[in-house]
Amino acid sequence: MKELQVSLGERSYPIFIGRDLLGAGAPAWQSFVRGHQACIVSNDRVAPLYLDRVRAGLGDKQLAEVILPDGESHKTLEVASRVFDTLLEKNHNRSTTLIALGGGVVGDMCGFAAACYQRGVAFVQLPTTLLAMVDSSVGGKTGVNHPLGKNMIGAFHQPACVLADLSLLDTLPRREYAAGVAEVIKYGLICDAPFFEWLENNVDALMARDGDVLAEAVYRSCVNKAKVVAEDEREGGRRAILNLGHTFGHAIETAEGYGSWLHGEAVAAGMSLALALSVELGWLDESIWKRADVLMQRAGLPLVPPPSMNVDQFLQLMGRDKKVIDGRLRLVLLEGLGQAVVSDRASVEQISKVLISAGITA
């Protein structure tokens, strides 16, 4: 088992990475459930697979369970409220610990419920998808979607620990696994050129879920994420580089209805657009963009947005993203491999040109 630390002063916490870490025999995470009450939040796809193991791991705690419907379309305030209902019906107090057992949607909703229940209780992240392990479970961003925008209602609330049990990925559908690889590739692009090159050499083994390669990919992703988060917990500045491709990606997700494109797929197409825009601005060598496209293609990821969208719709949806400050669209762009910057320098015309080149209707 590997372990690393997210360094945030009194809110610091460990990430554990390894196989078969979930059950009763593995004490790494149980010690972070401090009170005598705990509430497992999961979804109807994950719970039948792993809920028993987590229950066993919690021994004699007073347990509550909330099983949410699976999928991004259910990541709403109304669905998150069911966690509050259960906690109150079971008389859970401020010393309870919430346990997020699932992918990014479960983690975001459970984390948000933990942030708001009685103005904040502890929670533990037990991610069950690759995307959640390398990205969403680390860093304390929690929240739900609004019909007018993704993650528009939320809180920064750090978990007590994150446990990435890689054996859970054995059953993850290939499409979801690939969506997680999109975020892995992101770290190489934004801040870790050697990792990008390592991925170019190891992507086939990674897609074959080779144990050592997978463990290394998750570990290096978490190291990068932890480093960026430690520098800027509440995204006042540098943390925004983690959103490479996300403003484009959120527009795709919103246009298509949450859930039809997976988040990681939308981010992949969005990263290709962000790199194309960086090339258009003259900041990035075209060969880097092409290498990224090849790598994402080898991971089975989409490179272009859905052709049903048009430029005006795309721009309008991008404008609703959180990365807008006083009317200027702020985007994450690359000045080189591993060198992301946040900039509002791209004009509407330049963005439109890149969208049209990617097949979007003018």
Next chain:
Amino acid sequence: MKELQVSLGERSYPIFIGRDLLGAGAPAWQSFVRGHQACIVSNDRVAPLYLDRVRAGLGDKQLAEVILPDGESHKTLEVASRVFDTLLEKNHNRSTTLIALGGGVVGDMCGFAAACYQRGVAFVQLPTTLLAMVDSSVGGKTGVNHPLGKNMIGAFHQPACVLADLSLLDTLPRREYAAGVAEVIKYGLICDAPFFEWLENNVDALMARDGDVLAEAVYRSCVNKAKVVAEDEREGGRRAILNLGHTFGHAIETAEGYGSWLHGEAVAAGMSLALALSVELGWLDESIWKRADVLMQRAGLPLVPPPSMNVDQFLQLMGRDKKVIDGRLRLVLLEGLGQAVVSDRASVEQISKVLISAGITA
């Protein structure tokens, strides 16, 4: 105009207290609206009285407005969501500032919306009731009620500033004014014996809304609140003394349905019960309890809970309050005038005895 500071490091903020501070001529608070967008959150009783003045004070900002229905019964997640709807419809970004114009309900809901919108935006408190000026607008507690408990969903989110414009109290109904005085008296009881004695000498002038006495009462209340909050922002310990009477009071409010008893009225009856319990435990001289009762009576406040409640119901509702840690009921009690402590030493039998003495059915 008086000014004092709530000292919370990078989250520190000023409280301004005076008359005629709201409009265009008074620049104290406008400088805390930093971006070019602002959203006024108010209710349908306050807005007709003061919304124009606040609008005028905001000059050329891009303004949105959300007018909520008045009353504690509307302090729900669903109603708070209307703030999110408006902010998104009007494309407000992370640099927007929310402005709470109203009493405790508006302040709590607006503050919670500010805590959660895009994971946190700035907000300004413009309290319009005495209770909000001396208590709820200061200290960063925000939230909404759940059918199973008061303030069960919320966040700690400090305002950018608080502006207590005492001229707004000229039109406050007498019953609501008295409810605010309950929280003023609370500060004397929990941590400021000289202030309690000052109130005994000045309560008639205070109830007559004498300008100087009112200003002094608000100022000393805020000084006490700011001091306690600065010592323990997230209520890990000492801040809980601010809840004197509140666990009893919340039980009353929940039993009667939010809104039929005003919060301050329920707190007054709750404080009398807490002092009676302190006497029962042998910690407090009975004369202090009686002096507090006399002072609250002179302020027109109720001293006993509604006789329709019975002991079992009362205890069950108290058990749902946030001040329960792992099954023990933690109550704020007095060891002397101005000397509050948090204790789980009172037994169910002792609490029951005090409730029955106050007229509750066994």
